[in-house]
Amino acid sequence: MNHAQLTALGRALRVLGEHGEALAADTPDAKLHEVRADLKRALDRLEESVETAAPSTRCAEHPTGPVDKSAPDLCLLCETRRRTARRAEFNGPAPHQPPTEPVPSRYGMHGDRPQPQQRWLPELWNGQAWQLCGTPRRDRREAELYIAAQRRGPRPATAYRVVHEFTDYEVLRVWGTPVRHDIEPMRDL
Numbered sequence: 001m002n003h004a005q006l007t008a009l010g011r012a013l014r015v016l017g018e019h020g021e022a023l024a025a026d027t028p029d030a031k032l033h034e035v036r037a038d039l040k041r042a043l044d045r046l047e048e049s050v051e052t053a054a055p056s057t058r059c060a061e062h063p064t065g066p067v068d069k070s071a072p073d074l075c076l077l078c079e080t081r082r083r084t085a086r087r088a089e090f091n092g093p094a095p096h097q098p099p100t101e102p103v104p105s106r107y108g109m110h111g112d113r114p115q116p117q118q119r120w121l122p123e124l125w126n127g128q129a130w131q132l133c134g135t136p137r138r139d140r141r142e143a144e145l146y147i148a149a150q151r152r153g154p155r156p157a158t159a160y161r162v163v164h165e166f167t168d169y170e171v172l173r174v175w176g177t178p179v180r181h182d183i184e185p186m187r188d189l
Contacts, residue, residue, distance in 0.1 A: 005049040012042035118166045122147050125159035127181035133157075136165070140172070147175060 001009075019035045055063035059075035071079035119136040120143035133150065137143040140162065147160045159176030 001049040001051070005045070009042070009045045009049055012038065012045050016042055118164075120172075121163040121165055122150070123161050123163055124150070124157035125161075125176070125178035126157065127179075130161065130178070133160070140164070144173070151175065 015038050016035075019031075019038060022031075023035075053064055056067050057063060057065055057074040059065065059073045059078055062075050062077050066076040067074050068076035068079045071082075073079075117138075119138060120140045121132055121136050122134045122143050123130045124133040134146050137146065143162050147162065150156060151160065157176070159174060159178040161174040162172045164170045164172050
């Protein structure tokens with residue numbers, strides 16, 4: 001709720017409070033219609049200021065989480081956590097399983113420090129420096145085809161290059177000539 005909404009809602013509720021103090025058994029219908037209009041206005045202000053859905057649980061951590069009718073706070077997530085803790089009390093901790101042999105993946109074995117992966121980076125010259133264009137590629141030919149498509153595009157850069165990344169960076173091929181452009185063209189005048 002922002003400040004303007006808070007101010008408008010407070011003003012509408014204060015007006016309702018004044019109406020409540022002035023109500024009596026002989027209050028005319030015109031005054032009751034006025035109270036009704038002010039009450040509707042206050043409800044509209046309140047509706048505007050509410051930004052989130054109504055809470056479905058009584059849980060402070062997960063107010064709009066899934067509902068479990070049997071839980072004291074109606075929160076399925078917290079009740080699942082409590083049930084797991086009670087189960088561990090009765091059954092004891094989970095049995096310790098011996099470590100298994102690592103399974104090789106398509107990227108090789110995972111050690112303490114993962115090995116760098118070989119990539120080809122398509123870059124363009126933006127007039128000041130080289131910047132990455134597109135996503136890094138796993139295949140050099142794919143990176144070169146991407147740059148060829150960029151050069152045929154509607155707004156090609158003045159120069160492109162492919163950089164090979166493994167443990168170090170190596171420029172493999174450059175298309176065009178990178179010319180440094182001054183970002184303030186009228187500076188020399």
